[in-house]
Amino acid sequence: MAISRKRKDDLIHYFFMFTALVSIIALGLIMVYLFLEGLPIFQKVSVGDFIFGSSWYPTFDPPEFGIFPLIVASLAVTALSSLIAIPLGVMTAVYLAEIATPRTRSVVKPLVELLAALPSVVIGFFGMVVVAPYLQDTFDLPTGLNLFNAALMLAFMSVPTICSVSEDAIYAVPGDLKEASLALGATHWETIRRVVLPASLSGVSTAIILGMSRAIGETMVVLMVAGGAAMLPTSIFSPIRPMPSSIAAEMGEAPFHSDHYHALFAIGMVLFVFTLIFNIIASHIAEKNKQVGAATL
Amino acid sequence: MQIDEKLVKRRKGAQMVMWGVFRSASLVNAAALGVICVFLVYNGLPAISWEFLTQYPRDSMTAGGIFPCIVGTVVLSLGSMLVAFPLGVCAAIYLNEYARRGKLLRVIRLGIANLAGVPSVVFGLFGLAFFVTFFGLGVSILSGVLTLAILVLPVIIGTAEEALKSVPMTYREASLGLGATKWQTIRLVVLPAALPGMLTGAILGLSRAAGETAAIMFTAAVYYAPQLPTSPFSDVMALPYHIYVLATAGMNIDKTRPLQYGTALVLIALVLGMNLLAIVYRARLQRRT
Secondary structure, three states, X not given: OHHHHHHHHHHHHHHHHHHHHHHHHHHHHHHHHHHHHHHHHHHOOOHHHHHHOOOEEOOOOOOEEOOHHHHHHHHHHHHHHHHHHHHHHHHHHHHHHHHOOHHHHHXXXXXXXXXXXXOHHHHHHHHHHHHHHHHHHHHOOOXXXXXXXXXXXXXXXXXXXXXXXXXXHHHOOOHHHHHHHHHOXXXXXXXXXXXXXXXXXXXXXXXXXXXXXXXXXXXXXXXXXXXXXXXXOOOOXXXXXXXXXXXXXXXXXXXXXXXXXXXHHHHHXXXXXXXXXXXXXXXXXXXXXOOOOOOOO | OOOOHHHHHHHHXXXXXXXXXXXXXXXXXXXXXXXXXXXXHHHHHHHOOHHHHHOOEEOOOOEEOOHHHHHHHHHHHHHHHHHHHHHHHHHHHHHHHHOOOOHHHHHHHHHHHHHHXXXXXXXXXXXXXXXXXXXXXXXXXXXXXXXXXXXXHHHHHHHHHHHHHOOOHHHHHHHHHOOOOHHHHHHHHHHHHHHXXXXXXXXXXXXXXXHOOHHHHOOOEOOOOOOOOOOOOOOEOOHHHXXXXXXXXXXXXOOOHHHHHHHHHHHHHHHXXXXXXHHHHHHHHHHHO
């Protein structure tokens, strides 16, 4: 009786272990299938020409598969959106964790969560019908669908990520550190700047990297508002075509198992590697500088 | 000791200025949400009618309703939750109740964190290569549901684990002390206590799946389906994809603007409504404990 009960418990243990492994299995399968479908393109173009080639004309005869403009576009839109999202996200986090009264906090925090919940297609739609015409008129541009518009929309998608992860990190700064600073006569703001922020720097960096990872992989916004021109951007108002938007826009037209199809999977590989690097760096920072109290991830 | 009044004033002043800056930063977020919602309600509300919600698109999608899109989105998100919720809860049980600190746990956590960071369009590619092609499920509800299930899995695991963590250790000790096995303790003591918290995760997962576009573009959603899905192998229309198609493709973009606003309003009402429900429900749970 006792033995069978133990065996049953062991079996249950292994069952749960298997369900926990599903995430890793899924991640592994994603990698395998991206490579299976993406690698065949490298029989047609070399890895160097694919990544550093400057023309993306997949439907021309002969086709050209150079994704350098798409990579640059993705990096540019991510960098520009981070310039907007980092200050906004971190400042909101400081406000929520340090300054706001519990009552204000209980209103603002759900609002930030709701901002995170907005479907990306709706944000893209807003960028198309409101922000684009506004930009076009104000700055007298040929098109309002451009790098700046996409970056602005993406910023509001990464702010909630940056804000909530930073807030946890700021919250986890031990109270005695702050009290020591205040007791020495520092004002609350001086304490935040000289003690709280430096102490939570690793958590805040994790937050920023996760926010950037979200921005670089976001699809619908760049698909709808970035403009779609596969060229190197020359100004912040250039229309661009980041990697996710190329995949989403062209997969519908690419014939099954054609070179174009494989090339789009290869772009997916590059995108996947980018986000993987971002996420591993974030996990690494969080792991290395584990804070006391609530975890940062 | 002399107190430099001027310096104190300046330091206090600096703090006041910074407080203003921080407060405006958080206001900007709230304003962004507010502007988008108000704009969609203002433009979308005139398009909403009983016909709009219950009829099929007509005249090559320039008129009529969005009924099949609503059905499609509900089916896809409920279906993905049917797969992801049990799986995610079981994974969370392993992580919180069974796993010991060590290499395996670290690897699993790294895997979950990275899965959460995979771009949705890459999930779409994977779904296309794996479910649609390799398993031969075709562009279908089943392919979309499975793709979305993997996409929301990290959300479910995260919230389920938090719910398990909030169950006091003394519950487990009392049950084990009475001679119950670990499984009996989990099933009869821990799970019932954690279930309400897990439900918030399920609601959040539902809303995430409902708003997702890129992951279903190549796996489940179609531009137009003449009838409601009849089996798990049917393709479907879905709200987010419908917005995208109407707003970007075809020659009637301006003519269908009201339909676009209406569809977007229905989608955010659905998604934000579910999130609001989860937030209120969670706040109530926290008050109780």
